Amino acid sequence: MKTKCPKCKGIGSVVADYKECDACGGTGYEDDLFDMGSHFKGVNSKARDKFDLDSGQDVPCEVCNGKGQVEVFEECSYCHGTGQINVCRDCGKLLPGEMDLCDDCKDKRKVEKMKHDEFEARQNAVRDVYVLDSLCQMRDIDKDRLYKGTITRIEKYGAFISLNNNVWGLMRGNVSKYKVGEEIIVFIVAIKSREGKIDFAPAFVEKYRLKRLTKSLPRTLISKLEEKKGSIVRIDGEVQQIQQTSGPTIFIINDESGTTEIAAFDKAGERSYPEIELGDAVQVIGEVNEHGGKTQIESSSMTKLGEENTRKLHKLIDDALNKKAEPQHVDFLVKSDVLNRLKPKMREAAQKIRRAILDGRTILLRHHNDADGICSGVAMEKAIVPLIEKENPSNDAQYYYFKRSPSKAPFYELEDVVKDLSFALEDQERHGQKLPLIVLLDNGSTEEDIVALMQAKIYDIEIVVIDHHSPGELLTKDERDGEIYGATVAVDEYVDCHVNPYLVGGDSQLTAGALATEVAHLINPNVKELIKHLPAVAALGDRAESGEVYQYLELANQKGFTKEHLSKIAECVDFEAYFLRFMNGRGIMDTILAVDNLDKHEKMIDALYKEYQKRIDTQLKAALPNIKRTQLSNGIYFNMIDVEKYAHKFTFPAPGKTCGFVHDHVIKELGEDKPIVTLGHGPDFGVFRATDAVNEEFGFNVNDIVSVMIERVPSAGIDGGGHECAGSIKYIEGLGDEVLYKVVEEIQSLTKK
Incomplete structure (x- = not known):
């Protein structure tokens, strides 16, 4: 930084010596000029005015101001005649060249900037603020954390802050701006004893997120809950189901050892822990009780596990369940x-x-x-x-x-x-x-x-x-x-x-x-x-x-x-x-x-079989006289019946069963070893039954028949299928006659293997 040279006061030169004043010859006074011409008389008069002299006093020399000698100047060696020097902007130390800061001040500024940046970062960072659950005690808190509490009492010397029913302390100082019931974020100044004497101070944070702090307990497996009735336990598990009742919310939780119910209650019929969703990995703390003959945990707190703990828990559960799901070797x-x-x-x-x-x-x-x-x-x-x-x-x-x-x-x-x-x-x-x-x-x-x-x-x-x-x-x-x-x-x-x-x-x-x-x-x-x-x-x-x-x-x-x-x-x-x-x-x-x-x-x-036989007999009496029978040119015995016209509707047996009973009747007459195909049909459907002989000798397959019909009558909207010798076909009613005709043609075209 440029500043006036302290040696020459910004002039650029300094006094090196003194010499006799040439104007007065070293006397320090001017000669008497009153007898001289009017011109000099005027000058002398001005000199007297300047020095405020009486007429009888001598006039000092204007060049040396009455000293009789004058200064001899030389270039200032400190600023080299410039009248300015370069100094450190912060400490004023002389610096060479055009530098603004000395090395010490540069380092000091770096440290201050780092502190400032850290302060800014802390101001802008989202801080974690912990809310204690109802079971937390003194041993569960940490001096390095921020906590959310409630002001429960105000005195002249400070305000009492409650973090929960078990943990409280005093915030000292002027607390006139606070009021009872107000929530406040605090940090711990000192823990004076494990009996509960804590000093708090207010924490002024703009951005923060609340986290629930649960009681520090060892994990209990769900399979061990029977042994823990009446005790406070912690389980880590995955949410399988959430049921909202008119009273509590019931969470079904499983871990690698089993499944249990968690009952959580805020208000009757209101969802507890709305942030917890299906599939979340959670930590639950509560008391083990029995409800309706089943072990149940009454929840005091339920929190989501962090990402890493969630991953570990899911792997633990997945491995255990895969092993448990493996069927026995029987x-x-x-x-x-x-x-x-x-x-x-x-x-x-x-x-x-x-x-x-x-x-x-x-x-x-x-x-x-x-x-x-x-x-x-x-x-x-x-x-x-x-x-x-x-x-x-x-x-x-x-x-x-x-x-x-x-x-x-x-x-x-x-x-x-x-x-x-x-x-x-x-x-x-x-x-x-x-x-x-x-x-x-x-x-x-x-x-x-x-x-x-x-x-x-x-x-x-x-x-x-x-x-x-x-x-x-x-x-x-x-x-x-x-x-x-x-x-x-x-x-x-x-x-x-x-x-x-x-x-x-x-x-x-x-x-x-x-x-x-x-x-x-x-x-x-x-x-x-x-x-x-x-x-x-x-x-x-x-x-x-x-x-x-x-x-x-x-x-x-x-x-x-x-x-x-x-x-x-x-x-x-x-x-x-x-x-x-x-x-x-x-x-x-x-x-x-x-x-x-x-x-x-x-x-x-x-009871059922008697009625079953009665209804079949009734149906067959109507159907059997109306079977159209023929032996096709390839030797297949083909039977067709319109089950829509010649069978009772909307009662047992249904069309498919009716076709089956008709087919069985024909087999009894002709023998099981004969190649027999029976087709029961209605306006928009057909039901096939065939003997194993027709499948073995001719390769008859209902699925093949349906596939061929889809190609031959594409406009009939055909679908269907089933087993080789028992199945069905569906089609558009208006093209029913054409489909049935082509079905018969296809069966007739079958040849012996």
């Missing part, structure tokens, strides 16, 4: 190469279902509404529901976490998926439930299922399929020793686990009821004795014949069920299912299938 109920090749997929299906139970997800079972499908659903139900009740503390857990619904069609229809998604999303919104695991039994494998499966997958819903319908063309195959051990089909893109005998070289003779029962046995081995006769019922209901079927019949016989009685059970299941329609008929079907209410089973079968 043998199949029967010996079967197909089952052995399917075993990895069946274990995967069992693992996914067990994991969903542990995750607190609803298991939504969909099954075909016939004997095979219902046996599948009931077998699964008997395995799953006990596990749900074991894992969930709620008394009505099975109603929250399990639903079984029949499907009219042998595939997952749009009507079904719309209902399922609607209820699932509504349960998520109203009851805080997770989206379900959908398990499709005796349906889900065919192309007709794809649209519904795609819609479910939009919501990332996990889907397990256990079916025995032909899935169509195999996309990939894993063949070893001439056997297929694994294959993929079109629906596999939309399902998470697909169990189907066709994928390992099997066929539909291994029924869905058998597959589902085996998977149920893997899920819960304890139900083996209860359900082991169900595959035999399913096989007889689906007219299946295979080595596995004979073994299942033997298993059922060991329980005291004859083949004749099992057939009656299957027929009564179909009969009752017609009237139940879209209801699962849980109690009634349990009685018919002899898995519950065993004392009523015989009476129920007797």
Whole structure:
């Protein structure tokens, strides 16, 4: 910084010496000029005025001011004649060149800037301010934190601040601007004793976020809560469900060891901890009590875990639940190469279902509404529901976490998926439930299922399929020793686990009821004795014949069920299912299938079977005289009946069943070894039944017939399918005659292999 030179006072030169004044000759006075001319007389007069002299006084020399000598100047060596010097802006120290600050002042400024920046950063930073929960005590606080408290009393010497009912202290000084009840942010000046003597000071922070400080407690696993009744505990877990009651809010929490209920109450019917959402990892502190016979925690605090702790907890829970969900290694109920090749997929299906139970997800079972499908659903139900009740503390857990619904069609229809998604999303919104695991039994494998499966997958819903319908063309195959051990089909893109005998070289003779029962046995081995006769019922209901079927019949016989009685059970299941329609008929079907209410089973079968036979006899009396019979040129015995005109409507048996009974009657007349095809049709549908002989000799397959008709009559809006020898076709009513004509042509064109 430039400033005036202190040596020369900004002149640029200094006095180096003195010499005699040339003007006065060293006398210091001017000569007397009064006798001289008028000009000089005037000058002398001015000099007297200047020095304020009387006429008799001598006049000092104006050059040396009466000193008799004058200064001799030389260039100032300090500023080199410039009159200015460069000094430090802060301390004034002489600096070379054009520098503004000396090194010491530069360093000092850097330190001051860092302090200023730190101060600014602290002023602008969002600070954490802690709110103590009701259980926190002196040992839980930290001197380096900010706290939010409430002023409870004001005295002349200061204000008393309460952080909670257990922790309080004094804020000293002038507190006249504060009032009782006011909330204030403070920091701890001193902790004078662990008995509660704390000095506070106000913390002036503009930006802050509140954090709840919970009592420092060791973590307790949910499985250990029974041992902690009456104690204050801390659990870390994941929120599975949130239920708002007319009183408290109920949170269902799980950790790696189990599940429990957390009751939180602020006001009756008001949501507690609204910041806590489904799936959050939380820390809960509260007292362990019992409610309705179940262990429950009355929450004192509930806070979300931090990001790192959340990640660790989720991994801990995920690893533990995956291990717990792994099914036991149990043998199949029967010996079967197909089952052995399917075993990895069946274990995967069992693992996914067990994991969903542990995750607190609803298991939504969909099954075909016939004997095979219902046996599948009931077998699964008997395995799953006990596990749900074991894992969930709620008394009505099975109603929250399990639903079984029949499907009219042998595939997952749009009507079904719309209902399922609607209820699932509504349960998520109203009851805080997770989206379900959908398990499709005796349906889900065919192309007709794809649209519904795609819609479910939009919501990332996990889907397990256990079916025995032909899935169509195999996309990939894993063949070893001439056997297929694994294959993929079109629906596999939309399902998470697909169990189907066709994928390992099997066929539909291994029924869905058998597959589902085996998977149920893997899920819960304890139900083996209860359900082991169900595959035999399913096989007889689906007219299946295979080595596995004979073994299942033997298993059922060991329980005291004859083949004749099992057939009656299957027929009564179909009969009752017609009237139940879209209801699962849980109690009634349990009685018919002899898995519950065993004392009523015989009476129920007797009553239903008599009515079943009566209605079939009535239907056949109307239908049999109106069968159109012919033997086609290729040797196939073809039978056709208009079930819309020559059968009773809106009663049992339905058109498909009527066609089946007509087909059975023809077989009795001609023999099972004959190639027989029966077609029952209405205005916009057809139902096929065929003997194994026509399939084996001519390659008859309902799915192939439907595919050919889609190509030959594209304007008829055809769809349908089913098993090789039993299925249906749908079409537009106005083109019904053309479709039926071409169906007959296609069957007639079949040739022997």
